[in-house]
Amino acid sequence: MKRPKIDHAAATLELRASGLEPVEPYPGVTSKPFAVRCIQPKCKGHVEPFPAYLSVVRSLAKKGRVGCVHCNKRHRANQRRTDMIRLGNMLPMVEIPDVKTAVRSWCLRCWRICEPGPRLDNIKNGKQGGCEHCGGKRRLSDDVARQRAREWGYSPDPDIPYTNDATKWPGRCLAKGHYCEPVLNSQKRQGPCESCADHGFKPHLPAILYLVVKPDLVAAKIGICEDSPKNRRLYEHALNGWITIETMRFAVGADARRVETALVQSWRARNLQPVLDNGYGYEGYTETVSLNATQVSEIWPAVVGIAERVLATPHVPLGPAR
Secondary structure: OOOOOOOHHHHHHHHHHOOEEEOOOOOOOOOOOEEEEEOOOOOHHHHOOEEEOHHHHHHHHHOOOOOOHHHHHHHHHHHHHHHHHHHHOEEEOOOOOOOOOOOOEEEOOOOOEEOOOOOHHHHHOOOOOOOOOOOOOOOOOHHHHHHHHHHHOEEEOOOOOOOOOOOOOOEEEOOOOOEEOOOHHHOOOOOOOOOOOOOOOOOOOOEEEEEEEEOOOOEEEEEEEEOOOOOOHHHHHHHOOOEEEEEEEEOOHHHHHHHHHHHHHHHHHOOOOOOOEOOEOOOOHHHEEEOOOOOHHHHHHHHHHHHHHHHHOOOOOOOOOO
16 A cells, blocks of 8 residues: 655655755655755765655665665664674774775784785675684684683693684683683683573583574574573574474583584585575574575484484593693
């Protein structure tokens, strides 16, 4: 059903709700442009009016975005900057015009400047590490790495050498002696021990292993989460379009993780690659497989078989800390 036509006053109200104000009269139809300006005094669009379509303003409003082209451009640039820092551990030294442009950046791991620097799209889809010098994996001396691990709150296994700050390094937490496998580059975001965390998956507590599918990606995903009333993982997956197919409960989360790891390794051994979303990675995409290459009816029996083998050979954790 078409919306009724509106007058200039009604159009002005819609524009103001989207952060704009008219400079010339509304033409009477949403498909004709007319001059507007941003209501933010410091925005370029406030000083320099620009043409806008009311239909486009409405479309942006549905997505929770303002109508000003300059504000939207600045918002996207800020988001790209945030993604570069969060995903690549790189601090851009210039504005990132788009995801396909290499930008001069400062590595937040080895503190060296990369020029021309990485591309954000390559970082997102896993084709490129952030830093050209350390590959996004800072390398410390073994003594320094162990000292930082102890300061963080865990003691690495003395028999396992340090590799880099992006590789799991088994050890035991200093607080309660739990076995843990943290990576050093996550020390600013979380503690080293999953078992000591206030919430989320814990390897020593009950867990759920689940299989979900997403029709628009033609993908299946295996995952694990805590088995408790506080768990929202499957609910969040549902909000993102994933449909739960099967679940399996485990008395110990470590066993669920072993099943998940073994299944994903079997996919990769068969050269079944993870599924990207329009060429980009997303949270948990490394545990996905294309349903063009396999079927749900094949995946779950494989899960059951792996689970039987895992439960028949109990996991032996790291020995007592020395």
